[in-house]
Amino acid sequence: MRKILVLNLGGTSTKVAAYEEEKLLAEKTLRHSAEEMAKYNTSALQVEYRAGMIREWLSENALSSDDFDAFAVRGAYIKEAKQSGTYLVNDVLRDKMLALYHPEKPMVHGIPLILPVAYNLLNGKDVPIYVTDPTSVDEKLPEACLSGSPYFERLGRFHPLNQKAAARFAAKELGKKYEDCNFVVAHLGAGISVGAHRNGRVIDVNDVGLGDGPFTPERAGGVPVGQLIDLCFSGEYTYEQVFKILRGKGGVMGYLGTSDMREVEKMIDEGDEKAALVFRAMALQISKEIGACCASLCGKVDQIIITGGIAYSKRMTAMISEYVGSFAEIKIIPGEFECEALAMGALRVLKGEIEPIIFER
DSSP: OOEEEEEEEOSSEEEEEEEETTEEEEEEEEEOOHHHHHHSOSHHHHHHHHHHHHHHHHHHTTOOGGGOSEEEEOOOOOTTOOSOSEEEOOHHHHHHHHTTOOTTSOOSOSGGGHHHHHHHHHTTOOOOEEEESOTTOOOOOGGGTBOSSTTOBOOOOSOHHHHHHHHHHHHHHTTSOGGGOEEEEEEESSSEEEEEEETTEEEEEOOTTTSSSOOOSSBOOSOOHHHHHHHHTSSSOOHHHHHHHHBTSSHHHHHHSOOOHHHHHHHHHTTOHHHHHHHHHHHHHHHHHHHHHHHHTTTOOSEEEEEEGGGGOHHHHHHHHHHHTTTSEEEEEEBOOHHHHHHHHHHHHHTTSSOOEEOOO
């Protein structure tokens, strides 16, 4: 019975899970307070801090890092790793991922810490590490990559891990293979990505990083280009300030001063008309992106899948369904399934069902 340890590190959280074959043994989201983040204020200190917390969690569940046959970790954005599937972390991919890790600098995100944390836990033990559907997966059609100017390329940064996990789940419920279905999948979270899935390939998707698409709890999404140019050259803002306007203080945060959608719904319930307007605008923008992906699939859509944390909101899913419910059947799969998807990707390799992708120079 093969055991797999899953590591999924975020900015202020560490998600860990232990699997034995398909069976979930234990899982937890370890939260990191602002005080702890300030105390462990470099990437190197974060590695020691988080690895220590994971060891403590393992011990609480009568487990040890020595118990596992493989580690399954969330992948960093590696430009060359565009193919979906499960990658073996060989020397080449290891070096690419570690190039994003700067020990003495402040931590920017949890993802660059994942391999150093994994190696800290392994302590020299030779155990395979796998990455499934890294954030750099880009399967878009060539015509979906053109932006309208040769100076810019439409990138495909999105949530491939959770989008594909939700799509596989939906396909199974339909009694089909994911590769035989057409889906539009909307991942609604801190970032919002909407992808057109055709026969196992995401042929079109918005850039969730700093690109197009709907506004999110704290990202501006696609904004009017002319007004953005005027803002940048007004002399009133630095590069860093403009960046923050677009990501961090954009979206719902920019309008309402909070990025917590539960708080926004509470404001609406208390009669806040501005909060209601922003909420409706967000639902409209998400729906328009879903409609665009339906067009990319020539209207041949088995289901529209709404997933991610915001999919728990019945108010949001009802609004979106009202806009696009006539396009295809709506399937609500709230939450995210990244840990399960990472584990199952590694397990498929361990069981010999698929060959791992080998990253070459």
